[in-house]
Amino acid sequence: MLVDSHCHLDFPDFADDLDAVIARAEAAGVRTLVSICTHVSRFDQVLAIAERYENVYCTVGVHPHNAQSEGAIDAQKLVALCAHPKVIGLGETGLDYFYEHSPKNLQKKAFIAHIEAARETGLPLIVHTRDADPDMIGILRREYAKGSFPGVIHCFSSGSELAQAVLDIGFYISVSGIATFKNAQGLRDTLSGVPLDRLLVETDAPYLAPMPHRGKRNEPAFTVNTAHRVAAIKNVGEDVFNAASCDNFFRLFTKARRPDFASKALFEGDAPCG
Template sequence: MLVDSHCHLDFPDFAEELDAVVDRARQAGIGRMVTICTHLSRFERVAAVAERFDDVYCSLGVHPHQAAEEDALLTVERLVELSAHPKVVGLGETGLDYFYDKSPRDVQQDCFRRHIRAALETGLPLIIHTRDADDDTMRIVREEAAGRPVTGLLHCFSSGRQLAEEALDFGFHLSLSGIVTFKKSDDLRAIVKDVPLDRILVETDAPYLAPVPHRGRRNEPAFTALTAACVAEVKGVDPTELARRTTDNFFRLFTRADRAARGDARAAA
């Protein structure tokens, strides 16, 4: 079994064939999917997708692109309250994006801090988006944690070695997307080669970032298998072993996810 730890099944891209998309994922061996919240104002829509399928979970949070737009809605108290939903397994995606700067950086940082405070209160892992903001990302995490335990991952990891090492030293996981399959991702693959197997997850970020050979098309959870195959090759392990290890990592990090639900043949055996 594989897990797509990050996709966006509530997006309009999947509206007309959501059942078929989830079915194709199951046929490809994807036993769990996490559909990610980007707008607190749209959480009910995200949660409805997770409620519809036994093997789909969801997150709760505000993407840094929407930080200014959703700033007034986003409070620690609201995050804690909504996180009681039984299908919520993580907080985010949250973080910093200085590449597009769609929200002012100070607003992004403040929203990020609120997610971290909610994670400290709930014990849920953080799902972190970071782009061109490596130093501030880990600085803010360390400041807010102040020595207290915070779990989480850097989603769609494509940054440099320094951030990878800092995140791993802090105890975070790295989640790898279709970017690792791209022809020009040699530097990323070199980093992945050195990341311990027990700290790796895989994802699609669907509908974005379809892996080779589907690059340029709409991505979907079934394609997690292609990313996983590439990671297995980079790590020099059998794809079955890579699937087992990344799935174990997922359930160890996302402790609210039910391993015995549909899709895990080992749990049923």
């Protein structure tokens, strides 16, 4: 079994064949999916998909690209929306200085509001960071000193300094299809030093399809390709990595339920993670 810890099932890319996308994921052994919110204003659409499929969960949050267009982020509104049983995390949030679609100061304010909500609810923070490592490290360290909160750096593509900083505060690191790209040896070198019990795997679908699907629309079934490569990076068997990443996910996302293998014929022949 695998978990796609980060995808965007509400995006228009999946509007015409979402049932088939979910079915292909299940057939590939990807039995739990998390559809990530990028606009609080569109949260109802994200939640509707999570409510439609038993094996899909969701988050609530504002992507740093949208920190300006979404307006001031109210931590208490985020907390209230987290009460729904299908909402298992906060984000994605963070800092993106590569595109800087929203001013840096607004990205930082929105990020801190999400941190406050994560601290209050105990739900994990899903963090996006690009070309912003010094500010990301500084904010996480300062905020963590005020009170702990769980989290994961999604689609990790940075170096060892950020990796160590987030591991030091108990965060997890999620690996996307980037780790399979030919020019990503530096990333693979960094991932080789991340403890197995801190790794998750994701697609970020519809983006970043892993090899050998690069250039196509990404989808949750392709989680298996990234997991295959990460197992090789960690020098462990695929079954070992898959079980570890699955256990890591449910340890972090405590509101998510493990699939009931005994009750679904679809799961026959699989071993529960852990």
